Amino acid sequence: MTVIFFKLIVTNLWRxxxxxxxxxxxxxxxxxxxxxxxxxxxxxxxxFSGILSSDSQVLVFERNVSDLFxxxxxxxAVDEIANWPMVIDADPVLxxxxxxxxxxxxxxxxxxxxxxxxxxAIWLAGxxxxxxxxxxxxxxxxxxAEFLSAKLDSHVPIGHGIFHVIGILKTANGFEDGGxxxxxxxxxxxxxxxxxxxxxxxxxxxxxxxxxFKAKVKAAFPNLIALEDAEFTRxxxxxxxxxxxxxAVGGCGLLMGGLGVANTMIxxxxxxxxxxxxxxxxxxxxxxxxxxxxxxxxxVSLLGAVLGxxxxxxxxxxxxxxPALHGYVDVTIQPIVILIVILLALLxxxxxxxxxxxxxxxxxxxxxxxxx
Amino acid sequence: MNPTMLHASSQCFAIQKRIVLRAENVxxxxxxxxxxxxxxxxFEAFEGQTLALCGPSGCGKSTLLHLFGGLDELDQGRVSVxxxxxNRHRNLLSLLRHEVGFVFQLHNLIPDLxxxxxxxxxxxxxxxxxxxxxxxxxxxxxxTGLSHRLGHRIQKLxxxxxxxxxxxxxxxxxxxxxxxxEPTGSLDEKAxxxxxxxxxxxxxxxxxxxxxxxxxxxxxxxxxxxxxxRDGRIHEPxxx
Numbered sequence: 001m002t003v004i005f006f007k008l009i010v011t012n013l014w015r016x017x018x019x020x021x022x023x024x025x026x027x028x029x030x031x032x033x034x035x036x037x038x039x040x041x042x043x044x045x046x047x048f049s050g051i052l053s054s055d056s057q058v059l060v061f062e063r064n065v066s067d068l069f070x071x072x073x074x075x076x077a078v079d080e081i082a083n084w085p086m087v088i089d090a091d092p093v094l095x096x097x098x099x100x101x102x103x104x105x106x107x108x109x110x111x112x113x114x115x116x117x118x119x120x121a122i123w124l125a126g127x128x129x130x131x132x133x134x135x136x137x138x139x140x141x142x143x144x145a146e147f148l149s150a151k152l153d154s155h156v157p158i159g160h161g162i163f164h165v166i167g168i169l170k171t172a173n174g175f176e177d178g179g180x181x182x183x184x185x186x187x188x189x190x191x192x193x194x195x196x197x198x199x200x201x202x203x204x205x206x207x208x209x210x211x212x213f214k215a216k217v218k219a220a221f222p223n224l225i226a227l228e229d230a231e232f233t234r235x236x237x238x239x240x241x242x243x244x245x246x247x248a249v250g251g252c253g254l255l256m257g258g259l260g261v262a263n264t265m266i267x268x269x270x271x272x273x274x275x276x277x278x279x280x281x282x283x284x285x286x287x288x289x290x291x292x293x294x295x296x297x298x299x300v301s302l303l304g305a306v307l308g309x310x311x312x313x314x315x316x317x318x319x320x321x322x323p324a325l326h327g328y329v330d331v332t333i334q335p336i337v338i339l340i341v342i343l344l345a346l347l348x349x350x351x352x353x354x355x356x357x358x359x360x361x362x363x364x365x366x367x368x369x370x371x372x
Numbered sequence: 373m374n375p376t377m378l379h380a381s382s383q384c385f386a387i388q389k390r391i392v393l394r395a396e397n398v399x400x401x402x403x404x405x406x407x408x409x410x411x412x413x414x415f416e417a418f419e420g421q422t423l424a425l426c427g428p429s430g431c432g433k434s435t436l437l438h439l440f441g442g443l444d445e446l447d448q449g450r451v452s453v454x455x456x457x458x459n460r461h462r463n464l465l466s467l468l469r470h471e472v473g474f475v476f477q478l479h480n481l482i483p484d485l486x487x488x489x490x491x492x493x494x495x496x497x498x499x500x501x502x503x504x505x506x507x508x509x510x511x512x513x514x515x516t517g518l519s520h521r522l523g524h525r526i527q528k529l530x531x532x533x534x535x536x537x538x539x540x541x542x543x544x545x546x547x548x549x550x551x552x553x554e555p556t557g558s559l560d561e562k563a564x565x566x567x568x569x570x571x572x573x574x575x576x577x578x579x580x581x582x583x584x585x586x587x588x589x590x591x592x593x594x595x596x597x598x599x600x601x602r603d604g605r606i607h608e609p610x611x612x
Binding site: 001004005007008011012014015274275278279280281282283284285288364365366369 | 438441443444465468469470474476480481482484485489492493494495496497498499500502505541545
């Protein structure tokens with residue numbers, strides 16, 4: 001019996017298959033857009049978090065700053081924290097944005113020679129031990145070297161200065177791979193932030209030391225805040241804005257898809273008034289009629305969601321191999337994103353079927369049977 | 373059989389059988405009262421009886437059938453099925469699912485479904501067990517000569533087959549009352565005869581009451597009672 005009920009649902013979709021296909025395509029495009037935007041942004045957030053948490057568990061930065069680029073952590077804090085017994089490493093990092101020929105945005109990392117990013121990277125050219133011997137020394141990420149057409153020992157214009165390339169390294173992180181590593185002191189001078197860094201990335205002796213470390217930072221440096229990596233990713237306002245934007249853009253797309261479903265369902269109800277009347281005469285209840293309409297929209301939404309997930313995954317897979325985006329796009333689709341996207345698509349379908357279902361429930365058999 | 377004898381026969385029937393359908397002073401109008409179709413209809417149908425409602429187009433035959441099945445609301449009066457008032461019926465769904473079955477002039481089948489699926493719709497509505505419903509359909513299909521057509525789509529069936537399918541569908545949930553609105557009106561003479569024979573045979577076997585609106589006096593004459601609708605009222609046989 002369920003099969004017949006299901007057939008009543010799909011029969012109408014099949015009968016108007018072009019219209020149904022357009023609705024499914026609308027949902028699929030929306031789902032693909034949402035999946036792509038959300039995954040790319042989450043990947044970007046993940047990569048940025050990766051820069052910050054490279055071989056460290058805690059991040060120290062200025063309290064109440066909206067963006068880490070505006071954070072200022074004094075050198076004295078770095079020195080003092082580095083000497084605390086629970087700390088293994090405390091690496092100051094200064095972030096800056098510069099431009100170079102043809103590239104309006106180039107991320108600069110002001111770091112020390114001991115920094116984990118330099119230690120853990122694969123050095124394609126040069127030697128880490130030569131880092132920071134001269135003020136104009138820079139190390140380029142592989143991608144940055146590529147688009148700056150730089151080689152080892154060459155000189156490249158970055159911002160208002162000319163720098164000497166003493167190394168080229170490869171990391172798994174797109175931002176780092178497309179960035180420039182400067183000696184911390186040079187970066188402080190370049191960005192007019194003498195004596196300060198943006199953050200301190202801290203590696204602790206034990207995981208249990210985190211609470212004590214955070215309390216100690218709060219007591220010793222009231223203007224600074226220490227957050228564990230996961231805590232930071234959750235609370236950093238820029239990440240929140242990015243995530244909200246991604247979901248909002250995707251949501252708008254899905255809303256458009258939902259309007260398509262609503263249109264299809266309204267047409268579906270109007271063109272089968274007589275059939276609905278027959279079902280009523282056969283004893284179908286309001287609930288059964290509504291279930292049929294909602295079932296129809298759910299099929300459209302589910303098909304759209306599945307197609308959209310497939311299309312979105314293919315698009316992300318293709319983006320991964322676009323040379324210009326290499327390393328910038330983390331295409332790992334999180335299961336929670338898939339679940340949310342499917343749920344949103346279903347909700348959209350249900351919302352789109354609300355009015356048509358209400359209309360169908362009001363159909364009076366006696367009037368509809370006169371309808372030609 | 374002359375009308376007086378027919379009336380006597382119906383009275384005899386009434387003594388033996390219980391009333392399953394009753395209309396008392398039923399009024400119905402359309403367009404805010406501008407067109408009054410039924411003007412105090414009085415009517416009784418007995419268990420297992422076959423009744424033909426005759427009369428010109430627009431005299432209110434279909435309206436009366438719709439009122440009997442709870443599809444429309446009356447302005448005044450009372451219609452009861454098996455002793456329960458229809459317009460105050462606590463569960464109209466139960467009426468449509470278990471007590472009355474409809475056959476229309478246009479077969480009103482769902483074209484994209486097969487004959488079998490169309491017939492099973494009332495069972496789906498009533499939540500009947502699949503096995504029981506299929507067995508019931510098998511019996512009905514056998515009696516209506518449609519067994520070999522069960523898997524066929526409605527578009528592939530002839531007019532007579534479609535109307536026989538509509539009959540199977542109407543009887544699927546074993547209703548006690550079959551309301552037929554010009555059931556042979558869209559068929560040629562031969563198909564019409566076949567369908568009507570079948571109709572009479574099945575309702576007799578099922579013990580159902582048939583109330584049929586028709587223009588065809590020849591067919592109407594084969595029913596237990598022939599009622600004439602005139603001036604918004606039903607006239608009993610002796611007055612026809």
